[in-house]
Structures are given as C-alpha cells and as structure tokens.
Amino acid sequence: MSLPKNRAVFLDRDGTLNEDSADYIKSIAEFRLFEFTPSALRLFQKLGFLIIIISNQSAIGRGLMTRWTVDEINGAMKSILRENNISITDIYYCPHKPDDKCDCRKPGTENIKRAIAEHNIDVAGSYFIGDSQKDIQAGAAVGCKSILVKSGVNPPSFCAIQNWDPRPNFVTDNILEAAQLVECLERSRDK
Numbered sequence: 305m306s307l308p309k310n311r312a313v314f315l316d317r318d319g320t321l322n323e324d325s326a327d328y329i330k331s332i333a334e335f336r337l338f339e340f341t342p343s344a345l346r347l348f349q350k351l352g353f354l355i356i357i358i359s360n361q362s363a364i365g366r367g368l369m370t371r372w373t374v375d376e377i378n379g380a381m382k383s384i385l386r387e388n389n390i391s392i393t394d395i396y397y398c399p400h401k402p403d404d405k406c407d408c409r410k411p412g413t414e415n416i417k418r419a420i421a422e423h424n425i426d427v428a429g430s431y432f433i434g435d436s437q438k439d440i441q442a443g444a445a446v447g448c449k450s451i452l453v454k455s456g457v458n459p460p461s462f463c464a465i466q467n468w469d470p471r472p473n474f475v476t477d478n479i480l481e482a483a484q485l486v487e488c489l490e491r492s493r494d495k
C-alpha cells in the first residue's frame with residue numbers, strides 16, 4: 305500500500321521570494337525577502353501544499369561565494385519565515401556553473417526529481433513557480449503546472465513569453481498573486 309501523495313509548490317528563490325540582483329545574492333546583507341512573501345507562503349500552506357525551494361546558485365561554481373554562505377542565507381530566510389509560522393519542507397540548490405553541464409541546474413531536473421521522490425509528491429497536482437524561463441522549463445519537464453512571476457531583475461515581456469516553448473501555464477506579477485491564483489484554481493477544482 306502506498307501513502308497518499310503530497311502536493312507541493314516548487315519555488316525558485318531569487319527574484320521569486322526575494323529581490324534578485326544582476327550579480328547574484330552573495331551574503332545575508334544582500335538578501336531581502338519581498339514583503340508579500342510570508343503572506344503568499346502562508347496561503348500555500350493553508351491550501352495544503354508543501355513548500356520546496358529549488359534554486360540555482362552558480363555563484364558557488366563561479367567562486368563568488370561558498371556553500372556555507374548559501375546555507376547561511378537559507379538558514380536566515382527559514383528563520384524569518386518560521387517567525388511567520390511558515391515551514392519550508394526542503395531546499396535544494398545547484399552549486400554548479402552553466403558550463404559544468406550538470407543535471408541539477410535548472411532547466412535540469414535532477415533536484416526536482418529528488419524532491420519528488422524524497423517527499424512523495426503528486427506532480428500533476430503541484431506547481432513550479434519562478435521568475436525565469438529555466439523555472440518554467442524545469443517545471444514543465446517533470447509535469448507540474450507552471451507560473452511565471454514578473455518580480456525578477458529583467459522580467460520577460462508578454463511578447464517574448466509567447467515564443468517560449470513551453471509557455472508558462474500562468475503569468476502573475478509576483479508570488480502573492482500566484483498564491484491567490486492557486487487558491488482560486490483550488491476552489492474550482494473542489495466543485
């Protein structure tokens with residue numbers, strides 16, 4: 305007998321949960337959670353989704369920071385969220401740079417597949433949410449619905465998105481709007 309499967313929101317970190325920067329988030333001092341992120345994550349939690357972060361951190365591979373720093377930033381983020389009654393189920397990140405040709409850097413799916421296996425995830429009932437085309441590609445590749453948020457450094461234009469393959473299922477301004485959209489989709493699903 306298999307356990308009932310969990311549904312998850314797979315979330316990109318930089319540009320989705322916190323302000324991104326053109327030259328990476330390399331220290332706690334550079335990390336700024338968007339003010340609406342706690343409300344968004346609380347809503348996902350209320351809807352019964354596990355919250356799993358899947359992040360590319362190529363600044364490690366580029367020698368701009370260490371894994372220790374990434375863990376420290378993630379730890380600080382988790383403690384802010386914990387104070388807001390939000391628990392992050394897990395965080396996976398890729399430390400490589402693009403020319404390392406690994407499978408864990410999005411749009412590669414190794415980290416998401418690990419998360420799916422380790423947390424018994426129902427992919428079809430889950431969402432991948434991020435600010436870049438790589439997020440949408442990775443989510444679609446494993447069979448999640450995808451939401452592009454336009455809160456990154458250089459948000460793509462609606463025109464550009466029309467030429468993506470695959471295109472995101474939905475486009476919202478930010479993670480809070482994405483959470484409200486998912487709430488509304490859940491309501492129609494329950495009917």
Ligand SMILES: [Mg+2]
Binds near residue numbers: 320436456
């Ligand atoms: Mg991002």
Ligand SMILES: [Zn+2]
Binds near residue numbers: 398399407
């Ligand atoms: Zn990697």
